[in-house]
Amino acid sequence: MLAPLHALAQDAAKTTPGAPPPLAPAVTQDAAHRVEQAYLKLGRISGAVRRGVDTEELAEELPEVEANLKTIRQNLTQYSSVINLKQVHLFQILLTDMQAQLGTWRTALATQGQQLTRMQGQLDSLGRYAITKQPDTTTALGRTTARLQRKQRRANLLIQRNQRTVTQLQTRVSDCYIQALELQDETREQLRRFNRRTLDPSNPPLWRAAAVDANRQAAAGQLVRESYTSQRRLLGYYFSENWYFGIWMVLLGAVFFAWVFRNFRVVNAATNAAKQPFRYLRPLPLAGTLVVVFSMAPFFDLNPPAAYTDLLELLLLLTLSVMLGRSWPRRQFLYWLSIVGLFFGLTFVYAANEPSPGLRWAMLLLNLIAIAVGIGFRRELQRGPRLAAFVPPVLVLFMLLNGLAVLCNLTGRLSLAKVCSSSGILGLTQIISLSAFVRLLTEAFHLQMQRSRLAGGVAAHFNFRKIEQGLRLGLSIVVCGLWLMTFTSNLNIFRPLYGVLDHLLSTPHHMGTFTFTVGNIVAFFSIVYLSVLLQRYVGYFFGETDDEFNSDPDRRGSWLVAIRLVLLAAGFLLATMASGLPLDKITIVLGALGVGVGLGLQNIINNLVSGIILIFERPFQVGDFIEVTGKTGRVKDIGIRASKLISLSGSEIIVPNGDLLSGHVINWTLSNNHIRVELGLKLGPDTDLDRAKEVISQEIQENPNTLHKVAPEILLSGINGQVYDLKVLFWINNIRQEQALKSEILAGIHRRFTQEGISLT
Structure with missing residues (x-):
């Protein structure tokens, strides 16, 4: 252009x-x-x-x-x-x-x-x-x-x-x-x-309830239908704006299904996982996967449409019934079916906006049946296989809410009766589903343990029982918190409680020139507790085990203690930052306390510093066989203040680190596990000493657990009348097998002497 x-x-x-x-x-x-x-x-x-x-x-x-x-x-x-x-x-x-x-x-x-x-x-x-x-x-x-x-x-x-x-x-x-x-x-x-x-008592008492006008009831029903028809657009808008919830649910289900299915296939190829104590998991975990997905779905959004929550609850009850039907005893499962029936019955009678006297009497009857079912179910849980520890308290709460619903229905507070009864039945079904959710995850983790043991490596040395206990405890705390959120939302008190809690945690308090909040204090102690908990279990991720009967435990360096110290220090630093405390003021306070700590806690500080020196000097490691202050044993743990030894009799000896650093320590396994063993033999006067020494040497050399590169020493230590005293000295490969090898070699020498016609006295 x-x-x-x-x-x-x-x-x-x-x-x-x-x-x-x-x-x-x-x-x-x-x-x-x-x-x-x-x-x-x-x-x-x-x-x-x-x-x-x-x-x-x-x-x-x-x-x-x-x-x-x-x-x-x-x-x-x-x-x-x-x-x-x-x-x-x-x-x-x-x-x-x-x-x-x-x-x-x-x-x-x-x-x-x-x-x-x-x-x-x-x-x-x-x-x-x-x-x-x-x-x-x-x-x-x-x-x-x-x-x-x-x-x-x-x-x-x-x-x-x-x-x-x-x-x-x-x-x-x-x-x-x-x-x-x-x-x-x-x-x-x-x-x-x-x-x-x-x-407010918006309805007359139950004994004075009058029949509802048919025209008025029909008009109310027409309004309800028109209202739901007009809300279809809103439901479509909600799902279009929150479509990613469905993606997360599908992804969660796919990951859980693939994880369990693959682990079952690997374990079944080596063993028979079907004979393992899995209560809910199956090699094809369709029902378990759906229970996991539908149990977690309500927590993606705490304010979903009523139709959406009703659909999720219906799907959860159906899949949970399928899974419990093949896992629970017959009597427990019948109680579960009764709870499901109460859920549908209460949902039906509460659907009426202005219920007639007949429906109100039906509500009353269902609430009384719910109380009876709760009492029977609680007794059955005490006799049969028990559920998680957090289920019985919710079951008691379920009965109390239904009793409160009966009183509200009698006095005309029908709206409050609906809230109490629906919250009770939803809370009970949700806590049972969350209990199954925790059991499913722990069983899936147990299956992962079996696969890890088959694969070998570091994971084979994990103390899975202790880790599984910690996992179950952590999951129980999480699901109880989630259940409490949904339960208070059903009671319409979540927002007020959240507001009160937020005000309690975030309100600033003044102490002189220092300002703090309760939330800062809670964050401080929570982070410190988590760091202590993490340093306690970190050893299991590096092959640490509590198996005291392992004949050849791995020797691990004292760097594990350094990792624990770093975790504690980092946790304390993060806790201090989260608390909002000025670091300069903390430094002043620690400096002032340092003098008092140094004077009043000399031994503790001495042991603590000694532990740090042991970390870097490394005179012994976890798994070494040492002797200190007259105590002999294998090093189980090098702690921050004290270390633990396992004696030959199985007792645990706790030795302060200061004694280990300042005292005389004999490390039998610092550079190797070899030890020289001594045997005493008494032979008769007509014994050919040269032949006897040859037989003894052959027996020692042929044992695979003796050190062959150093020849055994067989010495004549004395002649007592008609008896020759022999001292036999030889080396073995592993100090932990000293007594067993002495017994084995003595038995072999006796067998050979018997064949050669040599007599022992």
Whole structure:
């Protein structure tokens, strides 16, 4: 486009009949240069307009948000008498999400509007290039200028059109944002009404209950149907905005299934894993995988739609019933089926917005049956195979809530009765499912242990029983916390409790010039506890074992103690940083305490420093056979303050590190495990000593556990009357087999002497 501009001066110099006189060459060249600059600037503006204003996606999604706001307003105004608490919570969550999205759109549209205003100013500034309003089209310069003007007008129209689009979208987005704020206020007001309605006796006592008007009941049922019909759009919007929850659920199920299925296949190839004590796991863990997925699904979102939670609960009950049917004793499983039946029965009778007296009596009967089932189930758990320790307390809570629901139903507080009864049955089914979830994970870990033992290596030396106990304890704490969150959400007290807890932990307290919070203190002690727990178990990940009867334990360096010290120091540092305490003040306090610690805890500090010296000096290692202060044993552990020895009789000897560093330590296995053994023999007077020595030497040399490169020494130590006293000295490979080898060689010498006719006295 700009190529002909370099020849405009020459073309303009040519005259035609009737044309005005030609411009001076310098003037023409200057005009061509200005036109060229204008073309470049206009091209940049046009490209920026096309690239910068992209509102198609926003324009497509905004109508859906407007329709959702209309649906929420319709439910809060027209159907306010039939919506329940979970639906109002759903409205609140959706409004919060829509407010965040609308806020993002407002910011984007404001930025685009500013860009268009800036581009418009740049377009208006092209007038400084002195483009004539009516260029002479008979010349090349004039024709180029005319094309430039047309392009400028098109760019101007494009900017104006985009400005109108952005302005219209800004108006609609602002209107939706204001509607969302108003509806948030309305949902908060609805929640306050629900709280007041729950505690107030909104219905007459059960013995005075009157029949519900059929027309009124039909009208209420019609409102319920219309409300659910209008909420289908909201459910679709919820699932479209939270689709990644499904991805996480599928990924969790796939990982668990592949993990268990592969481990079963490997273990079954070597042993028979089916005979192992797996209560819930199967070689094809379909039911177990579904239980794991459906047990964890509610915790991906604590405020899902009621239809979504009902569907998850239904799927969980079905898959859990399949798994428990082949795992629990018959009587326990019958109680479980009774609990499932109560769940469906209570769900059905609570579906009525204005229940008739008959349904209220049915609620009362179901609550009484629930109490009876809870009592029987608790007794059965005491007799038969027990569940996790956290199930019986929830079972007692289930009975108490059903008893409270009976009282509320009798006194007319029907809303509170529904809350108590539904929370009780949901809490019980969820805690049983979480108990199965913990058992499934521990069994899967046990299966992984078996595979690790088959694979050998460091994992084969793990103390899996202790690790499994820690895993079960940790999982139990986690699932109890998760259950408590969902249980309080069902009771509609999660938010108040969370607010109280947040206020308790985050409120600053002042002590002089020092400011702290309870949350900082909790974080400090929690991190210190975790670091202590981690250093206690870290040895198991480096091959440490508690098997005291291993004949040849691995020798591990004292660097394991260094790792423990590093973990403790790092944990204390992280705890200090998390507590918010200034490091300079801590240094001053530690310096002040150092004098008192040095004076009052001299022995402890001495042992601690001695332990650190032992780490780097390494006079012995874990697994060495040492003798100190008259005590002999194998080193089990080198601790920070003291070390542990295992004596030959199996007792554990705790020796302070200060004694190990300052006392005389005999290390029998510092460089090797060899030890010289001494045997005493008494031979008769008619014994051929040379032949006897040859037989003894052969027996020692043929034993594979003796040191063959050093010949045994057989010495005549004395002649006592008619008896020859022989002293036999030889080396063995392993000090831990000293007594067993002495017995074995003595038995072999006696057998050979008997064959040779040599008598022992």
